[in-house]
Amino acid sequence: MDTALRNTLRLTITSCRRLLEEDYLLQLEGRYGIRSDGSIEPLSSLQHLDVAGKAERLSIEASLQHEKLQEKELPHAITRFVRESAFTALNRLAALKLMEHPSRGLIAETIGQKELSKGFRQFVMISPEALRNKPDGGYRLYLELLFDDLGLALGALFNRSLPQSILFPTPTCLSQVLDLLNQPELVPVWGDDETIGWIYQYFTPPELRDQVRKESAAPRNSNELSFRNQFYTPRYVVEFLTDNTLGRIWYEMRQGNTQLAEKCQYLIQRETGERELKDPRELRILDPACGSGHFLLYAFDLLETIYQEAYDDQALKPILEKDYPDTASFQRAVPGLILENNLHGIDIDLRATQIASLALWLRAQRCFADHKIPRRQRPKALTPQIVCAEPMPGEYDLLGEFLRDLKPAILGNLVREVWEHMKGADEIGSLLKIEQELRDAIRKARQAWLSMPEGVQLSLFGDRPAALQLKMDLSEIREESFWDGVEQDVLRALENYARTALEADTTVQRVVTRQLFSHDAIQGFAFVDLLQRPFDVVLMNPPFGTSSLNSKEYIIRSYPRTKNDLYAAFVERGLELLQKDGMLGAITNRTGFFLKSFQQWREDILLKESNVTALVDLGYGVLDTAMVETAAYILQKGGLNS
Numbered sequence: 001m002d003t004a005l006r007n008t009l010r011l012t013i014t015s016c017r018r019l020l021e022e023d024y025l026l027q028l029e030g031r032y033g034i035r036s037d038g039s040i041e042p043l044s045s046l047q048h049l050d051v052a053g054k055a056e057r058l059s060i061e062a063s064l065q066h067e068k069l070q071e072k073e074l075p076h077a078i079t080r081f082v083r084e085s086a087f088t089a090l091n092r093l094a095a096l097k098l099m100e101h102p103s104r105g106l107i108a109e110t111i112g113q114k115e116l117s118k119g120f121r122q123f124v125m126i127s128p129e130a131l132r133n134k135p136d137g138g139y140r141l142y143l144e145l146l147f148d149d150l151g152l153a154l155g156a157l158f159n160r161s162l163p164q165s166i167l168f169p170t171p172t173c174l175s176q177v178l179d180l181l182n183q184p185e186l187v188p189v190w191g192d193d194e195t196i197g198w199i200y201q202y203f204t205p206p207e208l209r210d211q212v213r214k215e216s217a218a219p220r221n222s223n224e225l226s227f228r229n230q231f232y233t234p235r236y237v238v239e240f241l242t243d244n245t246l247g248r249i250w251y252e253m254r255q256g257n258t259q260l261a262e263k264c265q266y267l268i269q270r271e272t273g274e275r276e277l278k279d280p281r282e283l284r285i286l287d288p289a290c291g292s293g294h295f296l297l298y299a300f301d302l303l304e305t306i307y308q309e310a311y312d313d314q315a316l317k318p319i320l321e322k323d324y325p326d327t328a329s330f331q332r333a334v335p336g337l338i339l340e341n342n343l344h345g346i347d348i349d350l351r352a353t354q355i356a357s358l359a360l361w362l363r364a365q366r367c368f369a370d371h372k373i374p375r376r377q378r379p380k381a382l383t384p385q386i387v388c389a390e391p392m393p394g395e396y397d398l399l400g401e402f403l404r405d406l407k408p409a410i411l412g413n414l415v416r417e418v419w420e421h422m423k424g425a426d427e428i429g430s431l432l433k434i435e436q437e438l439r440d441a442i443r444k445a446r447q448a449w450l451s452m453p454e455g456v457q458l459s460l461f462g463d464r465p466a467a468l469q470l471k472m473d474l475s476e477i478r479e480e481s482f483w484d485g486v487e488q489d490v491l492r493a494l495e496n497y498a499r500t501a502l503e504a505d506t507t508v509q510r511v512v513t514r515q516l517f518s519h520d521a522i523q524g525f526a527f528v529d530l531l532q533r534p535f536d537v538v539l540m541n542p543p544f545g546t547s548s549l550n551s552k553e554y555i556i557r558s559y560p561r562t563k564n565d566l567y568a569a570f571v572e573r574g575l576e577l578l579q580k581d582g583m584l585g586a587i588t589n590r591t592g593f594f595l596k597s598f599q600q601w602r603e604d605i606l607l608k609e610s611n612v613t614a615l616v617d618l619g620y621g622v623l624d625t626a627m628v629e630t631a632a633y634i635l636q637k638g639g640l641n642s
Helices: 003-030 051-071 074-100 118-126 139-151 171-181 184-191 195-202 206-215 222-227 235-253 294-312 317-321 327-342 350-370 396-403 409-431 434-451 480-484 486-499 508-530 552-558 566-577 596-608
Strands: 285-287 343-347 385-388 535-540 578-589 610-619 630-637
Touching: 003 074, 003 171, 003 184, 003 195, 051 074, 074 139, 074 171, 074 195, 074 350, 118 139, 139 171, 184 195, 195 350, 235 294, 235 535, 235 578, 235 610, 235 630, 285 294, 294 317, 294 327, 294 343, 294 350, 294 535, 327 343, 327 350, 343 350, 343 409, 343 508, 350 385, 385 508, 409 434, 409 486, 409 508, 409 552, 409 566, 434 486, 434 508, 535 566, 566 578, 566 596, 566 630, 578 610, 596 610
Parallel strands: 285 343, 285 535, 343 385, 535 578
Antiparallel strands: 578 630, 610 630
16 A cells, blocks of 8 residues: 555545544434533433433443543543544444455445445345334444344454444434545555554544643553554564564474475575474464554464465374364364464554454455355354453442352452452553462462461451452362462453353443443453463564553563663563563664663563574664654574573
């Protein structure tokens, strides 16, 4: 995509955002009595609302109160609610535009000609009576039914159960947005797999980035931290880093006997090291600040080749044939195996997880098409392992309900400990050492169990809110073997509560509160669960500069050697998350390689804890509009002290 086309797309996305946000603010005030300044009309005064409208208003109120737990002030919570609702709507429409493109043909034409699109005309022919009294002819109903159908495979983007889906563009706004997306000048972008990533970057206008930088040197919240660091990673950088990490690992496993030697144009081919051959399903790749998923998309390309070669490998074929006895069944399974086993992403921005999940899902569909696998034979649900680093929800009373009946009580204490440590996840993201925090809490509890007389009750968390304060009865634990599996017990407890938080409640607001609580808890659990096993490859274009104001204390305490810049801390963290001999590829500011303030980073992280296997000084102009000199480099875990 050339510069002129990207500029056209940028102007289009900026205009779409403005139209949607203005439309949604008008709907909040005119229909639901909620103003941008935080004032809310009593529900009793909104005589125009029917029963469904009143339920929607209560749902939005519950959502705003939930947002307020993070945003602190109601006007900020309203702004965040509108922003997320608008971005989700735009993502869904852009996704339909990508899916209906002739190169994919995943759905019938739906928005290319608006109400005259082939898909909608067919829908009208099937259900004319159901649409007769619809003011827009049923077009909104058609789109929402399509969203629900796609939600079975892409819940991260198309799930309409949360209040952010209550607002829908008015007919005038929807028509204007679709006119913008359907501009003839943009026809080429909808066949490009990278388009959805550019939409993510362009949704935040540059003037907003400039404004917040003037107002504060450091990001003041998770939203500012995410959009201040949204810079597209060029394809050649993605390929260089992935070729020399994932590509290099497979190259060594196969002793150079791989198609990747030709396919990976940036692979530095040198004498291979000794590396044990792995079942490809066991290769784990992580992007700890994944954005729209560019690294993971290219890694998918390499993994296709890796799986094909593994099935023909004399050592691996018998293992794979146990589950996939013939080539056809194996090829049908490969896209799902890649998404479910190999590719993992973390981001602090829920919008990024929507985009990355969609991008990987579309890439999997292309893999099916390349192998001529009919749609009816493709799995209905593919699950990209993309996680939003969100804090566990703050409704302590709901957590307390669950913990009161959890036995033994020590599990409740450990769940609370995870809950508390997750408070800053939306700003700390992958730098949050939650798997270490959990293991440390288990170690302390085990020591207490070993040293305390039987029957004594111990409270480790006296400073917690009253709803969280439970004591643990050490006498409940009879066998020391309990501690061997307690980590998994805690994870199962977290997952169980996240998925069963929707116990029967009668009031709309209480039901919605539980829905939102469960949604955040599921995200929080997924984040903790993702970090339980080490990775073979970590790829990243991490945030640069200072940490956010709220996370500064944690970064200083947890990363004393690399606290001076986020990218240095991300490199340290990335190496921690790797297994021995794992590979890390990063593009960052180049200052770490020569400034005195990074001396400890160079001496400890780059030289003692890893080996630098490749380094490219890229200079200015690499990361789109970011005025920073960059370097791309490859590290292998296990340096001088290994």
